[in-house]
Amino acid sequence: MGSDSIRQSSPSLDLRVGPRRSPDQAPVGVLEAMMNQVSEENRRLTEMVSEMYTNHSALRRRLSYLASVAPCEKGSASPKRQRVDCEKHAASDDEHGCKRSREDAMTKTSKVYVRTDPSDPSLVVMDGYQWRKYGQKVTRGNPFPRAYFRCSFAPSCPVKKKVQRSAEDKSLLVVTYEGVHDHKHPSLDEVYTVKCPSHINSSAPSIDPDVTRQPGVDRGLGEIESPKFDRALVEQMVATLTKDPNFTAAVAAAISERILRHPPA
DNA sequence: CGTCTTTGACCTGCGC
DNA sequence: GCGCAGGTCAAAGACG
Ligand SMILES: [Zn+2]
Numbered sequence: 502m503g504s505d506s507i508r509q510s511s512p513s514l515d516l517r518v519g520p521r522r523s524p525d526q527a528p529v530g531v532l533e534a535m536m537n538q539v540s541e542e543n544r545r546l547t548e549m550v551s552e553m554y555t556n557h558s559a560l561r562r563r564l565s566y567l568a569s570v571a572p573c574e575k576g577s578a579s580p581k582r583q584r585v586d587c588e589k590h591a592a593s594d595d596e597h598g599c600k601r602s603r604e605d606a607m608t609k610t611s612k613v614y615v616r617t618d619p620s621d622p623s624l625v626v627m628d629g630y631q632w633r634k635y636g637q638k639v640t641r642g643n644p645f646p647r648a649y650f651r652c653s654f655a656p657s658c659p660v661k662k663k664v665q666r667s668a669e670d671k672s673l674l675v676v677t678y679e680g681v682h683d684h685k686h687p688s689l690d691e692v693y694t695v696k697c698p699s700h701i702n703s704s705a706p707s708i709d710p711d712v713t714r715q716p717g718v719d720r721g722l723g724e725i726e727s728p729k730f731d732r733a734l735v736e737q738m739v740a741t742l743t744k745d746p747n748f749t750a751a752v753a754a755a756i757s758e759r760i761l762r763h764p765p766a
Numbered sequence: 767c768g769t770c771t772t773t774g775a776c777c778t779g780c781g782c
Numbered sequence: 783g784c785g786c787a788g789g790t791c792a793a794a795g796a797c798g
Contacts, residue, residue, distance in 0.1 A: 634771055636790060649789070653770085663789095 609681055614667075615674040624648040624664040626676055629686055632662065643668040655684040 615626050624646075625632075632650035639646050645666035652660040660680040667673040 633769085635792095637771095637773075638788065638790095641787065647788090 610677060610679045613676040613678065615676055616672055617674050618672070624666070624674065626664055626674060628676075630654055630660075630682070640665070645671075652682060655682070658683050 631654040633653040636649035637646050647665040650662045652658040660682050663677040665675050
């Protein structure tokens with residue numbers, strides 16, 4: 502739809518001259534315009550994330566209030582460990598006395614639900630981080646195995662996650678994150694902080710738009726940032742991405758990390 | 767060849 | 783102390 506506008510290459514756009522540029526017929530201005538476009542979308546997505554964070558905080562306050570008014574009780578599957586259902590988003594770990602022996606102060610847990618294809622037996626959730634599986638167990642009360650992952654993006658990162666298909670809803674994956682990453686999100690945060698000055702390396706799975714955002718180089722591209730065009734494109738992107746469970750998982754992971762890093766109140 | 771997955775063995779906490 | 787269940791280790795194999 503709006504992609505027509507991208508293809509219109511304005512000759513006034515190729516201002517930036519990189520150190521190494523392939524002299525083929527590739528419209529550099531168009532590419533930079535697209536990158537600028539993507540960077541703007543990325544900025545909007547960040548705003549969306551922070552907005553979602555705000556909403557989440559409000560919902561959490563409300564949830565804790567409701568929980569304090571009417572303590573949850575829904576005896577369903579297993580008589581013990583049922584409490585976990587009530588404290589699903591508990592970032593504080595001192596209200597229940599279960600397993601806080603090893604690094605108790607540093608382990609913060611969060612639970613994320615990801616909708617996937619029920620026929621897909623893999624427990625891999627693409628949330629942007631890099632995980633290494635180190636175990637799998639069949640647990641009681643659930644015919645589906647639980648997979649154990651460790652963050653392998655940074656060698657010293659203490660974060661672990663458990664992934665298990667819900668016994669009730671086969672299309673639902675329950676992802677339990679434990680700990681806080683000691684590094685940036687490889688596909689979200691890093692995009693906004695890492696500067697890749699001379700060339701674009703494509704090792705990261707994400708887009709890296711900020712090459713055009715360095716101070717002093719991205720002026721003169723403002724005319725492409727038509728707000729109307731942006732809105733249509735972003736809305737289309739959002740509509741597409743929200744259908745993607747992997748994207749949902751990535752956003753959920755990013756939100757969880759933000760909450761864990763900056764807990765409300 | 768390095769990295770990741772698989773999987774059985776092992777460790778640990780907890781209830782009885 | 784024993785048994786059970788959850789969590790982790792590590793050797794072996796797969797994969798690029
Ligand atoms: Zn990590």
